[in-house]
Amino acid sequence: MTDSAPRPVPTLLDLFLTYGKIGLIGFGGINAWARRVLVEEKRWLTDQEYAETLGLGQVLPGPNALNAAIMVGDRFHGTAGAIAAPGAMFGGPLILLAGLAMLYDAYGEVPTVRAVLAGVGAAAAGMVLGTAAKMTQKLKPPPALLAVGLTALVAAGLFRVPLPWVVLGLAPFGIAAAWRAMRAP
């Protein structure tokens, strides 16, 4: 598990299939799963690279997982990759959701489906929290950056501050902290 080993570069088909998988197992949101698959399983990106891409995806308007998928796809396969990755990520779940919508229209809430999804939801919540902890541990942020991250966690997670305020309000502090950390190593 060294970070110095050369990183594999995916083919376009790899990229498509992998993002298809990320979409279909993406319970609780895409981002934690994208990190798991891209960083831990496929090793196409480092934790730092993935987090930087996602961070940019968050300040741009639009769904952040989609913005990140476009940047990852573009990085490996240009325009074709930028279409294949998000296309696969949306295609599978969209078909699944159409099926669920039909079930919902026909039967209302199915108790068994509801029970299974409730259990999966509780486990997915833990999976997302565990991912944040793991990323923090691997990224080893200096104290000022850690403080920015914790502020984002508390503001959005506990006080439900609207996300545009959290992202745009904390970005200058994060950038200032990064600038200081890079200037004085």
Place this chain on the structure above:
Amino acid sequence: MTATVFWQLVLGFGAISLVSVGGGIAVLPEMHRLVVEVHGWMDSADFARRFALAQAAPGPNVLVVGLFGWHVGGIAGMLTAVIAMTLPTSLMAFGFSRLRTRLAGRMWLKTIERGLVPIAVGLIGASGLILARGTAEWWLPMLLTACSAVFVWRTDYSPLWVLGAGALVGLAFL
């Protein structure tokens, strides 16, 4: 789906997408205004149920707009809403991605990228907290969430194991 509804979906979700900094779910109140208050396509309770359905299903959270589109226009409505919500910002993200490649290695860009990292990680944690609060109705789902968090944090096994366990626990007890 009528032409009127088509344009209402295109313009409504297209406009919302342009202000959705921080993610698709950040603009949920705007979606509520469009779907419930402006057009009266469904009531608040139905809006909440559909949101819960999309949250519980795998895939990008923003796909909830597909369920709203489905309600007013079937499959065509679903695709229209999803494309309206994603295409304009996708083009912007692609343009930005190209710019980023061209500027790669510049010190100021690196600084910005590193400065945004803690926000990205903090917001993943926040979404976990929000999900956990939504399911934590009694001790069993809370325990499930806690065990799952520790398992994913401390081991490198696939998180699919905890999802499978969650499905079984849900089937048996929830």
